[in-house]
Amino acid sequence: xxxxxxxxxxxxxxxxxxxxxxxxxxxxxxxxxxxxxxxxxxxxxxxxxxxxxxxxxxxxxxxxxxxxxxxxxxxxxxxxxxxxxxxxxxxxxxxxxxxxxxxxxxxxxxxxxxxxxxxxxxxxxxxxxxxxxxxxxxxxxxxxxxxxxxxxxxxxxxxxxxxxxxxxxxxxxxxxxxxxxxxxxxxxxxxxxxxxxxxxxxxxxxxxxxxxxxxxxxxxxxxxxxxxxxxxxxxxxxxxxxxxxxxxxxxxxxxxxxxxxxxxxxxxxxxxxxxxxxxxxxxxxxxxxxxxxxxxxxxxxx
Numbered sequence: 228x229x230x231x232x233x234x235x236x237x238x239x240x241x242x243x244x245x246x247x248x249x250x251x252x253x254x255x256x257x258x259x260x261x262x263x264x265x266x267x268x269x270x271x272x273x274x275x276x277x278x279x280x281x282x283x284x285x286x287x288x289x290x291x292x293x294x295x296x297x298x299x300x301x302x303x304x305x306x307x308x309x310x311x312x313x314x315x316x317x318x319x320x321x322x323x324x325x326x327x328x329x330x331x332x333x334x335x336x337x338x339x340x341x342x343x344x345x346x347x348x349x350x351x352x353x354x355x356x357x358x359x360x361x362x363x364x365x366x367x368x369x370x371x372x373x374x375x376x377x378x379x380x381x382x383x384x385x386x387x388x389x390x391x392x393x394x395x396x397x398x399x400x401x402x403x404x405x406x407x408x409x410x411x412x413x414x415x416x417x418x419x420x421x422x423x424x425x426x427x428x429x430x431x432x433x434x435x436x437x438x439x440x441x442x443x444x445x446x447x448x449x450x451x452x453x454x455x456x457x458x459x460x461x462x463x464x465x466x467x468x469x470x471x472x473x474x475x476x477x478x479x480x481x482x483x484x485x486x487x488x489x490x491x492x493x494x495x496x497x498x499x500x501x502x503x504x505x506x507x508x509x510x511x512x513x514x515x516x517x518x519x520x521x522x523x524x525x526x527x528x529x
Contacts, residue, residue: 230260244269285361286527287314290387291323292378295331298406301376302330303389304339304365305524306349313356314526320384322352330367339365366522373398374519377409379417388416388523392505396514408508408516414494415501416523421488424521429487434479441478445471488521 232255240251240262246269258264288307294300304327308314326345330336339345340362353360366389368376373393380387390409394401423429449466456462466474483490489502496504501518509516 287311288526289384290524291327293327299370302367305363307363308360309358375405377406379413385526386417388413390521391519393517401512422486425489
């Protein structure tokens, strides 16, 4: 007769081992409700203790990329772990490469972090490594008929980016230069880690919050300047509302230049921003180029 397993038994085993609820339930069934035997079963499977590490920070890891044979699909994945030692283990690298290659043709892996099969493969490696791991994120680009995609993966395999560019002219003649542009912008992304593609993508509440921060700082600077002038016994000339508004917008503009990819100064030529370099190539090719999207993954960075 099969022993009845209660929720209390499951939670007791879980609190002792840190294993998952379903794993605890399975072990209790297999051991006919014997808690000691259930603990041994979980330990033999490598599950006991692993989940207890779930709260530990995972700021190490790897980023991997793959492209289809025709170059029209590109995928990227980030896997996190606790230590650099595990991140450099070939099994972790091979796991990342295997998953990202599968993403090229498997629509169910469009979100690998939520895919049951991907998580099962990760769990197997995590158990072997004895360390908590997670698939943090992943994305696949399927280039349109007028688009090209390319990427840049830094040598440390901790930083990478993908970019898709669209051209309204003859794509075949411009293919090489468009691919190079996409790679250059990917390198820009890794170097400067922008949060948004363009100004219009920045949420209005984020911009308003930046304005509030700058406004508060300007008011403090004004108060401090008045106090210094009073101490020195000198008259203080307050800035005009127009001057303050101009300074405020200047600060917001700088925020865009730091946070938006197309507004950033080019890492190749600081005199130009990324948008201008795109326009210059478009003029050369005799058409219009649009940077459609980008994704930048940097291990340990939001």
